Amino acid sequence: MINIAATGHAAEAIERIVPQLVSDDVAGRIMAQDATLWGAEAEEESGKRLGWTEAPAVTWSIIDDVIALRDRLREQGVTRIALAGMGGSSLAPEVITATYGVELTVLDSTEPGQVLRALRDGIEQTALVVSSKSGSTLETDSQKRAFEAAFREAGIDPADRIVVVTDPGSPLDEAARAAGYRVFNADPNVGGRYSALTAFGIVPSGLAGVDVRDLVNEALAASQALREDDARNPGLRLAAALAGTRPLRDKIGIVPDGTHIVGFGDWAEQLIAESTGKAGKGLLPLALQPDSPELSESLSDLQVIRLVGSPRDLDEVADGEVEVVGTLGWQFMVWEFAVAVAGRMLGINPFDQPDVESAKAAARGLLDAIQEPSAPLFTDGGIEVRALGGFDAGASIADAVDGLLSNLDDQGYVAVHAYLDRIGDPEFEQLRDMLATRVGRPVTFGWGPRFLHSTGQYHKGGVPNGVFLQLLSKPEEDLAIPDRPFTFGQLIGAQAAGDAAVLAEHSRPVLSLTLTDPAAGLATLVAAIEQRQS
Ligand SMILES: O=P(O)(O)OC[C@H]1O[C@H](O)[C@H](O)[C@@H](O)[C@@H]1O
Numbered sequence: 001m002i003n004i005a006a007t008g009h010a011a012e013a014i015e016r017i018v019p020q021l022v023s024d025d026v027a028g029r030i031m032a033q034d035a036t037l038w039g040a041e042a043e044e045e046s047g048k049r050l051g052w053t054e055a056p057a058v059t060w061s062i063i064d065d066v067i068a069l070r071d072r073l074r075e076q077g078v079t080r081i082a083l084a085g086m087g088g089s090s091l092a093p094e095v096i097t098a099t100y101g102v103e104l105t106v107l108d109s110t111e112p113g114q115v116l117r118a119l120r121d122g123i124e125q126t127a128l129v130v131s132s133k134s135g136s137t138l139e140t141d142s143q144k145r146a147f148e149a150a151f152r153e154a155g156i157d158p159a160d161r162i163v164v165v166t167d168p169g170s171p172l173d174e175a176a177r178a179a180g181y182r183v184f185n186a187d188p189n190v191g192g193r194y195s196a197l198t199a200f201g202i203v204p205s206g207l208a209g210v211d212v213r214d215l216v217n218e219a220l221a222a223s224q225a226l227r228e229d230d231a232r233n234p235g236l237r238l239a240a241a242l243a244g245t246r247p248l249r250d251k252i253g254i255v256p257d258g259t260h261i262v263g264f265g266d267w268a269e270q271l272i273a274e275s276t277g278k279a280g281k282g283l284l285p286l287a288l289q290p291d292s293p294e295l296s297e298s299l300s301d302l303q304v305i306r307l308v309g310s311p312r313d314l315d316e317v318a319d320g321e322v323e324v325v326g327t328l329g330w331q332f333m334v335w336e337f338a339v340a341v342a343g344r345m346l347g348i349n350p351f352d353q354p355d356v357e358s359a360k361a362a363a364r365g366l367l368d369a370i371q372e373p374s375a376p377l378f379t380d381g382g383i384e385v386r387a388l389g390g391f392d393a394g395a396s397i398a399d400a401v402d403g404l405l406s407n408l409d410d411q412g413y414v415a416v417h418a419y420l421d422r423i424g425d426p427e428f429e430q431l432r433d434m435l436a437t438r439v440g441r442p443v444t445f446g447w448g449p450r451f452l453h454s455t456g457q458y459h460k461g462g463v464p465n466g467v468f469l470q471l472l473s474k475p476e477e478d479l480a481i482p483d484r485p486f487t488f489g490q491l492i493g494a495q496a497a498g499d500a501a502v503l504a505e506h507s508r509p510v511l512s513l514t515l516t517d518p519a520a521g522l523a524t525l526v527a528a529i530e531q532r533q534s
Pocket residue numbers: 086087088089131132133134135136137140192193274353356452453454
């Protein structure tokens with residue numbers, strides 16, 4: 001089940017908007033895959049993107065095969081499942097396995113240290129799921145090549161250990177079948193960020209050991225409830241709270257506060273940012289914690305949505321907040337539905353991602369003719385400083401941070417993009433809270449290149465009021481990508497430089513810091529942020 005409680009301005013939005021959605025039959029029409037709901041221009045795309053409405057029913061047919069394969073792999077001594085995939089091809093399995101307490105090694109990076117860690121951690125006992133809808137994502141292809149080489153080096157036939165999830169007919173589908181890999185095809189009428197309950201969510205999670213039947217059953221029940229054109233429909237209520245506040249609170253803070261679900265905000269970030277952040281509009285999702293500084297700032301543009309463990313009386317819900325209680329299968333379906341409705345309310349096609357490609361193209365351009373990175377403006381405390389988008393970075397790290405933050409306006413936000421090893425360097429996340437405390441504005445933190453497939457769409461296509469802090473390191477150990485003319489280190493460098501260039505083209509300021517020694521660099525950065533605070 002799911003329960004959505006709201007007070008203050010969020011309750012007002014629900015009361016004002018939901019009756020209109022009900023009288024327009026929005027719920028029944030979405031669940032009947034009516035592609036006209038988002039306007040004529042969006043109709044062609046919507047027509048091939050509504051398969052998620054029936055995903056739980058379709059997914060039943062593969063569950064037995066997934067369980068049989070899991071048992072067979074176990075008999076062959078496989079005790080560890082790794083997953084190579086970006087954005088919608090890895091975010092849902094990460095939440096599912098973490099919530100069910102099952103181990104899954106998620107490789108959603110090109111950072112050499114993170115790739116090496118995934119390869120070295122018991123390759124003899126590992127099976128790899130390679131997930132990509134399009135079958136052409138550069139990161140995923142590079143990760144697959146690295147694993148194939150590592151399996152061969154360990155004397156293992158990759159065909160015994162690689163399982164592929166992709167859309168029928170994709171380049172990966174063809175290559176995998178030719179190589180004799182086990183392939184699960186997914187429904188091509190479902191977009192990546194809507195694929196949690198398709199083979200993309202179910203195959204890696206099921207192979208890792210999650211009882212996926214429970215999850216799919218919950219989602220099936222949710223899909224029945226979402227059909228109802230009724231004021232109690234939880235998807236309509238959530239949509240109204242997301243996109244109907246007046247004036248619009250366009251920063252959506254998702255706060256795990258008692259829920260059993262682990263990491264839901266990271267999944268919801270992609271769903272919300274890629275679906276709504278375009279045409280200079282949209283909702284900026286923020287994965288917060290109960291003690292995040294933003295929550296004590298009374299920000300007039302922040303809508304707080306708490307994921308709680310059990311329903312409370314309305315008078316216990318903080319003014320203007322929304323509280324959601326529900327199991328994971330319900331949550332996936334209800335949020336997918338709510339974001340599709342929010343797109344209609346905002347006048348946005350929720351099913352395309354027009355600005356993701358620009359950063360990919362810029363990175364590809366840099367890789368075609370690999371050059372040394374441009375010279376830094378200056379180096380301070382072992383940190384190389386580069387600044388794009390026309391601001392004065394001064395002569396020290398503290399000056400550079402000041403220069404960046406001076407561009408922040410009273411509706412703006414800060415984005416930290418850490419192209420670092422998120423498993424090895426988790427301490428960099430503390431910068432989020434420090435910056436939020438310093439600026440009194442929302443701060444979003446993303447690991448690169450993972451965020452390029454998530455909030456990256458919003459940063460380039462949404463409301464243009466972000467300022468951007470990029471963090472990079474010089475890899476201690478680099479790694480070749482088999483049969484490619486560039487290394488993982490060069491790839492991640494090109495991805496960061498490509499994204500910075502596209503942001504600067506959109507007139508957004510980008511401070512890019514390359515840390516020669518990550519630990520010392522972090523200390524310098526912390527001092528620079530805190531120094532001006534006091
Ligand atoms: O599954 P793939 O085709 O490899 O795509 C992975 C990701 O790529 C792009 O960034 C899309 O914008 C995402 O929506 C998608 O989830």
